[in-house]
Amino acid sequence: MHSSCSLMALAATFSTTLAAFQGFNYGSTFNNGAAKVQSDFEAEFKTAQGLVGAPGGGFTSARLYTTVQAGTSNQPIAAIPAAIATKTSLLLGIWCSAGDGIVDNELAALRSAITKYGADFGSLVAGISVGSEDLYRNSPTGILNKENPGKDPADIVRYIKLVRDAIAGTPLANAPVGHVDTWTAWVNGSNQAVIDASDWLGVDAYPYFQDTQTNTIENSKDLFNAAFDATKAAAGGKPVWVTETGYPVSGKTVGLAVPSLQNAKTYWDQVGCPLFGSTNIWWYTLQDAAPATPNPSFGIIGSSLTTTPLYDISCNNVNPPPPSSTSASSSSSSTPSSSSSQVSSSSTKEPAGSITSSGPSSSLVSSTLPTTLVTDTTVVQPTPTGNVVSGSGSGSNGGVTTTGTSSPSAATGTHPNGGAVASGSMSAAFAAVMVAILVL
Known part of the structure; x- marks a missing residue:
């Protein structure tokens, strides 16, 4: 009884003292494909918690x-x-x-972890x-860019139910369950x-x-806020969590976006700082250059x-x-002109073949939110105003190296611990968007 009360008190303290979850994205492997073990994760989590100058209560969460x-x-x-040992939320x-x-297999691993680690x-x-x-990934643009198989909305809904069933009556029973995607997926009524x-x-x-937009560092804040x-x-009033965003410290120029330490800091200051401590956010990323440095590289170390x-x-x-970013800037770069979808690219994301943790692998190329937003083949009337263009991605598991596109997690449809190589191109995605607009 005493033990049960102590655990409840600990959980209550944890939930009330943390204004918002704040952390980084972590892959299951290094970018050479080597699997991370518990000591590797512990070292990364402790490093994140000890970052000099960390704002908003520090980086104590891991996606x-x-x-x-x-x-x-x-x-x-x-x-x-590793998270239990370092008191890192997940x-x-x-x-x-x-x-x-x-x-x-994912559900089997989840059930096994619940049995083994319980309330901790x-x-x-x-x-x-x-x-x-x-x-x-399952949209026309994702398919065009060879992002590999995605899933229909019905499949994701079914998987959400399976997860809820798996955690029912367990210490994870109250864990909120959601889905991560690009803004173009979320504004598409078919989803x-x-x-x-x-x-x-x-x-x-x-x-x-x-x-496809004026993606200078000066305009990046508006592009993010619009998305x-x-x-x-x-x-519809449900919480929105920022599960991936970041800016490269080195690498290739994409459009008008130039990777550099100064531009990465500017993006951190203008996009991250207003969110840290108040919005659940997992930045991309703590480290993506282990052991090799990808192009582009998003790591803050x-x-x-x-x-x-x-x-x-x-x-x-x-x-x-x-x-608010909803008051669009007068520059052409902040006025959306077409909707595009996400394009995959860069370097690393989780499951998808084997993705390295070297950089995002999927992102949005859409340029604007006009009176009618065209998302893939579905036409929806947008409620938001302002610029709604943003890229996205996530990269962290195996060792997928994507090229010519822009997204970390959407690299491939196979499992994160696999070893696929994804590729795509911004030009192809833009072409798909233009075709959709012309058809309409």
């Missing part, structure tokens, strides 16, 4: 793309005991695009993400069933990849674990943001 340990078929990922991930068999595990779960960018089935929506957004606002408008970031992350002396 995972899979619940399966790399190199196994259905064993719980070593990040779970946004669990269930990889869905690879099909029912993989989802069964349950008290640290911020939520469960059933899938990551699956709706985008409404997933919104209805979710407790929260996760949005991945990367202005860096939006080369975030559009997702919130589609959410380099190839060696260190608590000293590559640039000042304190949010000190940062000018307060404008009231």
Whole structure:
């Protein structure tokens, strides 16, 4: 009885003292495909917690793309005991695009972890993400860019029910269950069933990849805010979590977006600082250059674990943001002109073949939100105003290297611990958007 009361008190303290979950995305492997073990995750989590100048209460949460340990078929990922040891909260991930068999393995790993770690595990779960960018991958643009199989809304809804059934009556019973995707997926009316089935929506957004717009660093804040606002408008009052965003410190120029330490810091200050401490957010990323440095590289630290970031992350002396991005700027770059979808690219994401943790692999290229928003083949009347273009991605599991596109997690549809190579192109996605507009 005493033990039970203590656990309840600990859980209550954890939930009331944390204004918002704040952390990074973590893959199950290094970018050479080597599986991370518990000590690796512990070292990463401790580094994140000790970052010099960390704002908003520090980075004490971790988003995972899979619940399966790399190199196994259905064993719980070593990040779970590492999180318990370091008191790191977890946004669990269930990889869905690879099909029912993989989802069964994910559920087996989840059940095993619950049995093994019990209340210690349950008290640290911020939520469960059933899938990551699956709706985008299954869209005409995702298919055109060879993102590999995604999933229909009905499949994601079914998987959400399976997850709820798996956690019912367990220490994870109250964990909020949701889905992560791009803003173009969320504003597409054909995906409404997933919104209805979710407790929260996760949005991945990367202005860096939006080369069909004026994606200078000066305009990146407006592009991000427009995507975030559009997702919130589609959410119907449900919480919207920022599950991936970031800006590269090095790498190739995409459109007018130039990777650099200064631009990465500017993006951190203008996009991250207003959200830290008040919005659930998992930044992309703590480290993606281990052992090799990808192109582009989004890590706020380099190839060696260190608590000293590559640039000042304190949010000190940062000018307060404008009231809302919904008041579109007068520049052409902030006025959406067409809707596009997401394009995959860059380097790493979770399950999808084997994705390295070197960078995002899927992102939006849409340019605007006109009176009528065209999303893939569905026409919907938008509620939001302002610029709604944003990229997205997530990268972290195996060792997928994507090229010519823009998204981390949407690299491929196979499992995160696999070894696929994804590729795509912004030009192809833009062409698809133009075709849709001309048809209409």
